[in-house]
Amino acid sequence: MSEQFSVWLEKEQLIFSAAHFITFAGNICESIHGHNYRVRCEVTGKLDENGYVVDFIALRDALDAIVRRLDHKVLLPSGSSLIKVETEGEEVVATFEQRRWVFPKDNCLILPVSNTTAELMAKFIAEELMKLDDPRLQNAIDEITVGVDENEGQWGTYRTSWQSGS
Numbered sequence: 001m002s003e004q005f006s007v008w009l010e011k012e013q014l015i016f017s018a019a020h021f022i023t024f025a026g027n028i029c030e031s032i033h034g035h036n037y038r039v040r041c042e043v044t045g046k047l048d049e050n051g052y053v054v055d056f057i058a059l060r061d062a063l064d065a066i067v068r069r070l071d072h073k074v075l076l077p078s079g080s081s082l083i084k085v086e087t088e089g090e091e092v093v094a095t096f097e098q099r100r101w102v103f104p105k106d107n108c109l110i111l112p113v114s115n116t117t118a119e120l121m122a123k124f125i126a127e128e129l130m131k132l133d134d135p136r137l138q139n140a141i142d143e144i145t146v147g148v149d150e151n152e153g154q155w156g157t158y159r160t161s162w163q164s165g166s
Contacts, residue, residue, distance in 0.1 A: 010040035016071035020116040038149040046140040058136035073109040118156025
């Protein structure tokens with residue numbers, strides 16, 4: 001096995017406040033509530049000619065831009081079979097069985113996930129990071145791990161092979 005090195009990034013600024021609700025146990029939907037989420041990221045790969053896996057500043061700035069998009073939003077799933085989310089003019093309407101929520105459109109972020117769990121938000125952040133066309137993030141990264149903490153010690157984590165431009 002060839003050498004692998006990792007860069008682990010967890011900064012004070014990688015925090016976002018957001019509201020959400022999830023479904024669980026088949027047919028239970030919790031009440032809307034919020035968290036002050038924290039994000040951390042690890043990338044693994046080979047060292048470049050400068051002796052690092054990735055530029056810390058580039059990784060920090062890219063993550064910060066993604067986190068800012070999530071900040072102060074109601075996070076809603078577009079892929080849920082239980083929560084229906086529709087945009088109606090300047091409003092977003094979410095329904096679960098007989099329950100209905102109406103939010104201003106500009107206060108919402110509809111995520112391509114089946115549920116707004118910490119694990120699936122970590123996957124979303126990782127995928128958004130890999131989509132970026134920043135040459136500073138295209139070194140020899142082999143793997144990415146993103147963690148989302150929703151309650152000071154309750155981390156959901158996603159790990160995958162790095163796929164540039166995915």
